Amino acid sequence: MLGETKRDRKAERRSETRREIVDAAWRLAHDKGLAQVTLRDVAESVGMRAPSLYTHFKSKNDIYDAMFGDAWNQYQEYEAAARASEPKNSRAAMRHYARVYFDFAVAFPARHQLMSLRTVPDFTPSEAAYASSVAAMEHFAARMRQHGVDGQDDLDLFVAIVDGLVTAQLANDPGGERWSRLLDRAIDMFADNLGITSEGSPP
Amino acid sequence: MLGETKRDRKAERRSETRREIVDAAWRLAHDKGLAQVTLRDVAESVGMRAPSLYTHFKSKNDIYDAMFGDAWNQYQEYEAAARASEPKNSRAAMRHYARVYFDFAVAFPARHQLMSLRTVPDFTPSEAAYASSVAAMEHFAARMRQHGVDGQDDLDLFVAIVDGLVTAQLANDPGGERWSRLLDRAIDMFADNLGITSEGSPP
DNA sequence: GTCTATACACCGATAGAC
DNA sequence: GTCTATCGGTGTATAGAC
Numbered sequence: 001m002l003g004e005t006k007r008d009r010k011a012e013r014r015s016e017t018r019r020e021i022v023d024a025a026w027r028l029a030h031d032k033g034l035a036q037v038t039l040r041d042v043a044e045s046v047g048m049r050a051p052s053l054y055t056h057f058k059s060k061n062d063i064y065d066a067m068f069g070d071a072w073n074q075y076q077e078y079e080a081a082a083r084a085s086e087p088k089n090s091r092a093a094m095r096h097y098a099r100v101y102f103d104f105a106v107a108f109p110a111r112h113q114l115m116s117l118r119t120v121p122d123f124t125p126s127e128a129a130y131a132s133s134v135a136a137m138e139h140f141a142a143r144m145r146q147h148g149v150d151g152q153d154d155l156d157l158f159v160a161i162v163d164g165l166v167t168a169q170l171a172n173d174p175g176g177e178r179w180s181r182l183l184d185r186a187i188d189m190f191a192d193n194l195g196i197t198s199e200g201s202p203p
Numbered sequence: 204m205l206g207e208t209k210r211d212r213k214a215e216r217r218s219e220t221r222r223e224i225v226d227a228a229w230r231l232a233h234d235k236g237l238a239q240v241t242l243r244d245v246a247e248s249v250g251m252r253a254p255s256l257y258t259h260f261k262s263k264n265d266i267y268d269a270m271f272g273d274a275w276n277q278y279q280e281y282e283a284a285a286r287a288s289e290p291k292n293s294r295a296a297m298r299h300y301a302r303v304y305f306d307f308a309v310a311f312p313a314r315h316q317l318m319s320l321r322t323v324p325d326f327t328p329s330e331a332a333y334a335s336s337v338a339a340m341e342h343f344a345a346r347m348r349q350h351g352v353d354g355q356d357d358l359d360l361f362v363a364i365v366d367g368l369v370t371a372q373l374a375n376d377p378g379g380e381r382w383s384r385l386l387d388r389a390i391d392m393f394a395d396n397l398g399i400t401s402e403g404s405p406p
Numbered sequence: 407g408t409c410t411a412t413a414c415a416c417c418g419a420t421a422g423a424c
Numbered sequence: 425g426t427c428t429a430t431c432g433g434t435g436t437a438t439a440g441a442c
Binding site: 417422 | 425426427428429430431432433434435436437438439440441442
């Protein structure tokens with residue numbers, strides 16, 4: 001009994017340290033870019049030396065992996081918080097989903113790069129981390145089903161369109177709104193293609 | 204007179220060496236990824252030592268810069284070669300433009316990363332290299348104008364949609380066709396939105 | 407277990423000899 | 425123009441202190 005408590009404390013402390021490390025990595029990624037995150041800088045941010053990080057993560061990519069899962073969990077939280085303002089009307093709801101994702105992505109380019117572009121050298125998300133992304137996607141799929149959209153093709157297309165606008169915005173007009181302004185129109189195109197009227201509510 | 208000839212020969216030889224270096228870099232980027240290109244490997248490929256590359260390029264990013272311009276020139280050539288099979292019908296022509304770009308991009312992920320994702324650390328294309336990308340874009344704009352599409356918004360949207368499908372394909376199903384299959388449908392959505400009928404020819 | 411010091415192989419880049 | 429030598433910086437392996 002006492003032993004269990006002790007072990008829990010230890011595990012808690014361990015996972016707290018992991019959190020601190022990941023948070024420090026996020027801070028550096030935000031300030032200097034994803035590729036500019038170095039183990040020495042991360043370590044210094046949490047009051048350690050670089051090799052000490054290997055006590056908590058087995059490689060730098062393992063830290064990226066934790067960040068990847070973290071990012072998709074952050075998105076789920078963000079999306080949940082925005083749910084209060086979700087419209088009933090199907091077309092408006094889709095605009096809402098797109099806008100929420102767009103804003104979340106554009107607010108933190110390095111995070112978006114990690115989540116959606118597969119552009120970190122030699123990094124592939126582990127199955128555990130990937131599960132967070134799948135969970136977010138399933139959540140989105142369930143919402144879309146409420147509006148009568150249930151084909152995988154439809155979801156894939158929606159995601160590609162929104163992410164295409166995000167990527168163009170970040171790559172060609174960072175901080176601007178050249179592609180942001182086109183988001184509603186793009187979703188309307190999509191809704192038209194699926195035969196979802198402007199007034200229609202969930203079937 | 205003779206001096207001029209000599210100088211031309213020298214310049215020619217110099218630009219030939221630059222070509223060899225860029226080609227070697229392409230080969231490495233293709234085989235191992237864009238970020239895995241090292242100056243030592245590039246140098247070895249052309250029978251040099253790494254520091255000698257600095258005679259021809261002032262930094263590694265300067266090589267990336269030459270590759271960036273080169274990539275957009277390659278695309279212009281590729282697009283020109285595909286022009287023979289370009290349909291007259293406006294909607295079919297747009298499908299054609301999209302497919303040509305999609306195939307070109309997917310055929311060489313590292314090249315697409317350099318061209319369209321802005322994801323190489325600390326690299327921003329020079330004005331000279333960027334000009335090649337602008338030229339390709341202008342060319343595309345002229346073609347679209349022939350089909351009655353001349354708004355910048357329309358072009359931006361088209362590009363973002365196609366690039367979104369490319370990026371999703373490369374990131375989530377490399378080598379597959381999960382998003383490739385959706386390309387024609389996406390273009391039809393776009394054409395519908397612009398009121399371009401299936402049978403319509405250029406106005 | 408947690409952390410440190412040390413070390414290694416590799417990287418882009420520079421200095422200077424030839 | 426190309427070389428060798430070298431620099432500071434990187435991820436990471438290891439040995440050992442506490």
